[in-house]
Amino acid sequence: xxxxxxxxxxxxxxxxxxRKIDEYQVEKGFANFTTYIAVGNxxxxxYSDGALYHSGQQYSIPNxxxxxxxxxxSGNFVQPVVNSEFGIDYPGATPKLVLGYPVDCxxxxxxxxxxxxxxxxxxxPVGYQVNNLGIPGAKSFHMLFPxxxxxxxxxxxxxxxxxxxxxxxxxxxNPTFFTMWLGDNDVLLYAITGGVGDTxxxxxxxxxxxxxxxxYLTNNGAKGVMANIPDVTTIPFFTTIPYNGxxxxxxxxxxxxxxxxxxxxxxxxxxxxxxxxxxxxLVADPTSPHPMFKLRQMKPGELVLLTVPQDSLKCKGMGIxxxxxxxPYPIPTQYVLTSDEVNKVMTATTSYNDILAGLAIAYDLGxxxxxxxxxxxxxxxxxxxxxxxxxxxxxGVFSLDGIHLNPRGNAVAANYFIDAVNAKYGSSIPQxxxxxxxxxxxx
Amino acid sequence: MLLLVLCLAATTSYGxxxxxxxxxxxxxxxxxxxxxxxxxxxxxxxNPGGASFVKDKxxxxxxxxxxxxxxxxxxxxxxxxxxxxxxxNTPLYFYAAYKPTKNLSIGIAVNxxxxxxxxxxxxxxxxxxxxxxxxxxxxxxPTISYKIKDILGIxxxxxxxxxxxxxxxxxxxxxxxxxxxxxxxxSTGNFGFNAGIMIHPDKGWxxxxxxxxxxxxxxxGADATFNVPQSMQSNFxxxxxxxxxxxxxxxxxxxxxxxxxxxxxxxxxxxxxxxxSTYDSLVFDFETKTPAVNRTASPALYMDQLIVRxxxxxxxxxxxxxxxxxxxxxxPVKNDYMNPQTxxxxxxxxxxxxxxxxxxxxxxxxxxxxxxxxxxxATYSPDNFAGTYKNAVYSPGIGLTYSF
Numbered sequence: 001x002x003x004x005x006x007x008x009x010x011x012x013x014x015x016x017x018x019r020k021i022d023e024y025q026v027e028k029g030f031a032n033f034t035t036y037i038a039v040g041n042x043x044x045x046x047y048s049d050g051a052l053y054h055s056g057q058q059y060s061i062p063n064x065x066x067x068x069x070x071x072x073x074s075g076n077f078v079q080p081v082v083n084s085e086f087g088i089d090y091p092g093a094t095p096k097l098v099l100g101y102p103v104d105c106x107x108x109x110x111x112x113x114x115x116x117x118x119x120x121x122x123x124x125p126v127g128y129q130v131n132n133l134g135i136p137g138a139k140s141f142h143m144l145f146p147x148x149x150x151x152x153x154x155x156x157x158x159x160x161x162x163x164x165x166x167x168x169x170x171x172x173x174n175p176t177f178f179t180m181w182l183g184d185n186d187v188l189l190y191a192i193t194g195g196v197g198d199t200x201x202x203x204x205x206x207x208x209x210x211x212x213x214x215x216y217l218t219n220n221g222a223k224g225v226m227a228n229i230p231d232v233t234t235i236p237f238f239t240t241i242p243y244n245g246x247x248x249x250x251x252x253x254x255x256x257x258x259x260x261x262x263x264x265x266x267x268x269x270x271x272x273x274x275x276x277x278x279x280x281x282l283v284a285d286p287t288s289p290h291p292m293f294k295l296r297q298m299k300p301g302e303l304v305l306l307t308v309p310q311d312s313l314k315c316k317g318m319g320i321x322x323x324x325x326x327x328p329y330p331i332p333t334q335y336v337l338t339s340d341e342v343n344k345v346m347t348a349t350t351s352y353n354d355i356l357a358g359l360a361i362a363y364d365l366g367x368x369x370x371x372x373x374x375x376x377x378x379x380x381x382x383x384x385x386x387x388x389x390x391x392x393x394x395x396g397v398f399s400l401d402g403i404h405l406n407p408r409g410n411a412v413a414a415n416y417f418i419d420a421v422n423a424k425y426g427s428s429i430p431q432x433x434x435x436x437x438x439x440x441x442x443x
Numbered sequence: 444m445l446l447l448v449l450c451l452a453a454t455t456s457y458g459x460x461x462x463x464x465x466x467x468x469x470x471x472x473x474x475x476x477x478x479x480x481x482x483x484x485x486x487x488x489x490n491p492g493g494a495s496f497v498k499d500k501x502x503x504x505x506x507x508x509x510x511x512x513x514x515x516x517x518x519x520x521x522x523x524x525x526x527x528x529x530x531x532n533t534p535l536y537f538y539a540a541y542k543p544t545k546n547l548s549i550g551i552a553v554n555x556x557x558x559x560x561x562x563x564x565x566x567x568x569x570x571x572x573x574x575x576x577x578x579x580x581x582x583x584x585p586t587i588s589y590k591i592k593d594i595l596g597i598x599x600x601x602x603x604x605x606x607x608x609x610x611x612x613x614x615x616x617x618x619x620x621x622x623x624x625x626x627x628x629x630s631t632g633n634f635g636f637n638a639g640i641m642i643h644p645d646k647g648w649x650x651x652x653x654x655x656x657x658x659x660x661x662x663x664g665a666d667a668t669f670n671v672p673q674s675m676q677s678n679f680x681x682x683x684x685x686x687x688x689x690x691x692x693x694x695x696x697x698x699x700x701x702x703x704x705x706x707x708x709x710x711x712x713x714x715x716x717x718x719x720s721t722y723d724s725l726v727f728d729f730e731t732k733t734p735a736v737n738r739t740a741s742p743a744l745y746m747d748q749l750i751v752r753x754x755x756x757x758x759x760x761x762x763x764x765x766x767x768x769x770x771x772x773x774x775p776v777k778n779d780y781m782n783p784q785t786x787x788x789x790x791x792x793x794x795x796x797x798x799x800x801x802x803x804x805x806x807x808x809x810x811x812x813x814x815x816x817x818x819x820x821a822t823y824s825p826d827n828f829a830g831t832y833k834n835a836v837y838s839p840g841i842g843l844t845y846s847f
Contacts (some may be wrong), residue, residue, distance in 0.1 A: 021818060021833050022513050024522040071522065084522065099674070111674050385571030385826040386615045430522035432570050442618050442672035 006332035028072040029427030031223050032176040036074045037131045039143075039170075039217065040061030040181040044134030045154065046079070048399035048406055051087030051096035051115075052136055052154065056399075059437060062132045064414040065179060068429050074177070079132040080158040082121055089120035090153040097400035099393070099443055111392075111443075113400040130158045133169055136270035138187045139201060141209035143167050167216035172425035178217050178224035179417055181370070183210060183356065187348045192403065194305055195341035203351040210355060214363050219436040225366030225420045227296045227413075228353045233303070233344050234374040236392035237402035238337065241304040243280055246319055250276040259321060263293060265326060270296040281319030282330040283338065295330035301339055306392070306402045308335040326377075327425035366424030368416050384435050388412070396439040446611050453699035463509035465534045466554050468808035472796015473754030474768020476713040478697030479651035481596075481843050484538035487552040487586045490653040490695070491598025492639035493550040494540050499804075499846035502550075504539040506808065506842020514561075514786055514816070518568050523565045526771060527786070527834075532560060536842070545593070552584040552600065563783060569828055570613040570622070571776040573784040574587035580606035584637060598643040603688065605632040606659050608665070612681070613678035618672030627684060627727075629665025635690070645703045657692040657721055661685070667729060669736075691745075692718040705758070713752040719745035719775035725784075741782070742825055745775040754794075762819070766796040774819075781821030786832045788819040804847045812838040 021204065038044050038061070045052055046060025057063070057079060060070065066077030082088060086095040100114035134154045135142075142148050143166040145266065149159035156162075160169060186201035201209075232238050248256065252272040265271050272280075280297040288294040298304070308331060312318035322329040337345065353371055360367040377397065380389040388409075389395040392402055397409030405413060415431040422429055467485035468475040477489030481496035483504045487516040514527035562575035581604070588598030597738035607630040614623035635658035642650040665686060699711030728738045754768030769792060776787040789823035796810035816834035823829075 021517045021524065021831050023524065024517065024520070026522065101674075382825075382827045384568055384828050431520045433518065433521050433523060434566050435570065439615065439617055442616060443674045 013280065015100055024405075024430050025428060026071045026430060027426075028423070029425040029426045030422065031072075031425035031427050032351040033069040033072045033074040034176045034279050035131075035174050036062075036066055036069050036077060036177045036179075037170065037173055037175040037179050038065070038117070038134055038179050039166075039213065040179075041138045041185050042134065042136035042404060043181045043184060044132065045136050046132075046134065046410070047136045048401065048404040049096040049098070050094060050401040051262070052082055052275060053087045053096045054082050054085045054097070056407070057082050059410050060132060060134065061181070061405075061410045061414050061417065062134065062179060062431055066131070067416055068414075068418060068432060069177070070116065070428060072429055073206070078128065078130045080126045080130045084121035086116055086118035087120050088153060088157070089122050089190075093120055095120060099400065099441065107312040111393075123156060123342075125156065126158050129169075129173060132165065133158075135166065137185060137189075138166070138182070139189070140183045140206055140213065141186075141201065141205065141207075141305070143182070143213045144209060147308075160353070162292045167213055170216050171220065174220065175217070175222045178222055180217070180224060180226040181368075182213065184229050187229065187345055188232070188351065188403070191337060191341075191345050192199075192237060192305065192307075194336055195338070195344070196334045200344060200348045203348065203355060206352055207355045207359075210359055214359055214365070218363055218365075223365070223425065225368055225417060225424060226356065226360065227368035227370040228356045229349050230374045231349055232337070232342075234371075234378050235391050235403055236390055236395065236398050238303040239390070240306050240392040240402060241308060241313075242278070243298040243300060243302045243304060245280040245304070245313075246279040246281050248274055248276060248279055253279070254341045256321060259326065259328075265290065265293060265295075272297060279320075281313075282328055283319075283336045284330040284333050287408075293328050293330075295328055298331075298336065299339055302340060303337040304331065304343060305335050305337070313327075359367055366420040370413065370416065371414075376421065383412070384433075386435065386439075393440055406439055407437040408434055408439040444791050447798075457669075462694045465510065465812065465838060465840055466536050466556065467504060467538075468506045468508075468668045468810045468840045469504075469766070469798060469844070470754075471794055471810035471812050471840050472766030472768065472798075472808070472839075473711070473756055474770050474792065474794050476697055476699070476711045476752050476754040476768060478608060478639070478695040478713050479641070479649045479698075479699040479711055480709075482648070483846060484540035484550055484552075485536070485550070485582065485696045486599040487538050487540055487588075487598075487600065487748070488536075488552045488554060488637070490636055490639035490641055490651040490697075491586045491588050491600050492641035492653070493651055494550060494598050495542070495550060495590035495596040496588060496641055496643070497540055497542070497846075499698050501541050502540045502844070502846040503538070504808075504842060504844040506535070506840060508534050508810075508838050508840035510534060510836065510838045512561075513835060514832065515569075516563075516569075516783065516786070517831040519622060519820075519822075519831075523568070525563060525569075527561055527563055531534065536710065539585075546589055548588040548590075548598070552586060552759045553581065555579065555581055556651040565613070569783045571615050572612065572823065572826055572828055574611040574613060574624075576611075577609045578785060579607060580604055586637070587628040594643050598641075600637040602637050602655070602658065603632060604660065606630060606660060608662070614669070614671060616671050616675050616679075618653050618675075620672075623669065623671035623675070623679065626663050627686075628663045628668075629684075629686070631660055631662040631728060633660055634847075647706070649699045649701075651697045653694070653695040653697075655693050655695075657718065658738075659687065660690055661687040664730070668748050675735075678735040680731050680733065680736070682736065685730070686730040687726055689721045691721045694718075707758045709756040710792040711754050713750075713754075713770075715750040715752065717748050718774065720746075720747045722775075742780060743782070744777055744780050746777060748773050748775045752792075762800045764798040764800075764806075766794075766798075769796045772814075776821070778819075778821045781819070781822040781832070782823045782826075783828065783832075786834065788816040788821075788832055788834065790817065790834075791815045798844075804845055808842040808844055811841045812840070814834070814838075 048059035097113040189198040453600030481493035484502040486493035536554040639653035659661040752770035814836035
């Protein structure tokens with residue numbers, strides 16, 4: 001019977017062994033997360049789907065990060081909360097985009113972005129200090145511009161004084177830690193207006209402005225990380241419509257070739273013969289020597305913007321020949337980044353990123369190489385069984401404006417920030433579970 | 444689908460290899476050795492060559508185990524843990540053997556070597572790989588065994604395996620109601636064989652060799668039901684899917700020795716080589732193909748493994764027999780290919796058991812199995828799903844044996 005007892009005892013021992021795995025240990029390293037602030041532009045503000053709206057803002061990168069920093073002793077993180085689910089009402093504002101069923105000029109119904117219907121929120125000061133100082137539309141030097149609130153409604157919502165520079169908002173908050181993603185607009189606003197609606201900030205001015213902002217941020221000893229500037233060719237706003245999206249049949253190509261002959265558009269350095277299949281769109285080109293038709297075919301590497309009027313492309317002959325006048329109808333230059341413009345954008349992006357890398361070293365800050373990360377994502381990444389890439393809608397990380405990330409994209413970007421924080425400060429802030437963040441919502 | 448996967452899933456609760464089954468309360472009690480033993484009709488399964496060595500003209504044994512597995516998952520770099528919710532599974536066995544002559548034995552073995560269910564929950568981090576999986580498989584094995592002299596027995600059984608599967612996973616296509624989902628539900632059956640040799644070379648010694656063949660479980664036309672947002676439905680039509688999975692062959696070699704006064708004691712060892720490498724990838728081939736739904740092959744890349752088992756038995760009296768055993772069951776899953784469909788780690792099994800004989804010929808057999816999974820950091824690299832896994836399995840079992 002002793003043996004029976006022994007067996008019973010062994011059983012009790014077996015069952016006493018629980019299957020425990022150690023929980024993730026959060027360490028703050030040598031960073032102090034007590035008061036966390038975020039500085040930057042729309043990417044930090046939580047702008048997505050073409051608007052700053054309530055749920056999008058809740059999923060802003062800084063708000064996601066703040067949830068993780070809280071585990072390492074960070075306090076409350078306050079955003080200038082937008083209550084409308086559709087956006088802020090300022091001159092020219094449109095409600096957020098959602099996926100719907102737009103009808104095109106041919107009467108074809110397809111899945112695509114459409115403006116949601118709902119009330120925008122009037123611009124009004126929120127009346128409290130905020131930790132998320134992300135300001136849609138802000139460029140580097142805007143942060144040092146006294147009275148910027150009078151020009152930017154997003155800043156006006158939380159500016160503590162109408163005459164303040166944004167950088168003057170930092171000190172009263174007593175930040176101990178910051179994240180910054182700023183400077184994109186210094187080149188992006190030029191790029192998204194086809195190189196005609198804005199100018200690129202000169203690298204010298206960029207360096208001075210960024211240095212100034214970082215000085216204000218680090219004055220009282222705050223530590224932080226900043227992200228660099230993604231290359232425009234990784235953003236679906238520029239990559240969705242191919243330069244050679246003009247698909248012709250053999251007989252259409254023949255007719256077009258005949259018309260080009262007729263108009264004397266025979267310079268093959270500008271217009272190559274058309275053939276069945278995909279052909280380059282025509283783009284306006286004021287440098288053309290032709291007396292009447294200032295145009296040429298687009299070249300590989302040139303980018304058509306997502307804002308190009310698609311109905312004109314499909315039904316009005318934009319990019320080829322107007323079916324009513326039978327005249328060539330080039331895409332206006334504000335919808336195209338020509339190779340010259342692409343080169344300018346690339347050159348500026350490279351200089352900015354060099355400057356940011358230098359500033360990170362000079363001010364001993366962490367750096368998120370978002371440019372490289374987005375290039376990786378362009379080739380496709382997979383996390384937790386979710387395949388993601390930078391394609392419009394199907395890629396799953398960009399919002400419907402083709403420029404800003406959606407909540408899942410923000411969660412991925414937040415994890416890149418966390419990796420940079422941990423690498424720089426020896427902390428172990430946990431990443432977020434990206435499966436908890438919505439991607440593109442289909443109807 | 445997935446009979447194999449399912450079988451592999453069963454692995455979680457049974458051990459590193461799915462055939463570490465709970466097929467007889469007596470054998471469970473002594474570390475699942477059985478290949479060299481011929482105490483009762485369970486030999487039909489463990490080694491058909493041994494069935495003809497069973498002394499009694501009629502031998503029946505049957506029983507059930509209550510299998511409770513606990514698995515914990517800690518994702519890499521994320522602060523949250525998931526506990527696998529296993530149902531209590533109840534693998535059954537029934538064996539009947541009859542000896543029309545002194546040297547010939549015929550019988551049938553019925554058991555559920557591959558039944559299991561696992562549920563990670565609908566919302567867990569790995570839901571795009573697997574949410575839950577439920578699998579039941581029965582095998583029916585008519586068997587014949589013949590003893591050539593008193594030193595050699597041979598036997599062979601025809602194995603028919605029948606299984607049903609039900610699997611759910613989330614699809615990362617979201618609508619206002621959340622994730623899309625896929626349910627796969629089907630059944631299949633196929634044949635294999637089980638052949639064995641039993642050698643009694645010397646007084647007290649017993650050596651058994653058993654080979655159970657690979658069984659191709661090929662599910663044709665299982666129901667695949669997608670639930671996705673309306674705008675995506677044409678990409679994810681309700682469908683049929685073919686899934687082909689091999690249940691790997693295994694080769695068991697066992698030796699045991701009876702000794703002591705009236706052969707009171709028995710000790711035995713068993714080596715089980717599992718031909719897992721046949722499980723190369725899990726293939727789903729959908730009948731109606733779209734850009735989103737076609738043929739997918741998820742690499743599994745299993746490795747062959749050797750399980751080492753030890754067991755001992757002590758007949759305390761005519762009325763009481765005690766057993767103890769243990770084994771080491773190394774995982775067939777490579778570190779980069781750990782799919783949470785079938786969480787698998789190196790496992791140590793510890794067992795004990797008892798038989799009580801209230802009347803001559805009848806025994807009540809009880810056993811307890813505890814499996815300790817060794818904590819493991821692993822990734823399913825095709826889906827970039829990484830974390831730490833650990834498990835434990837508790838399984839009390841009970842059975843009746845009647846021989847005359």
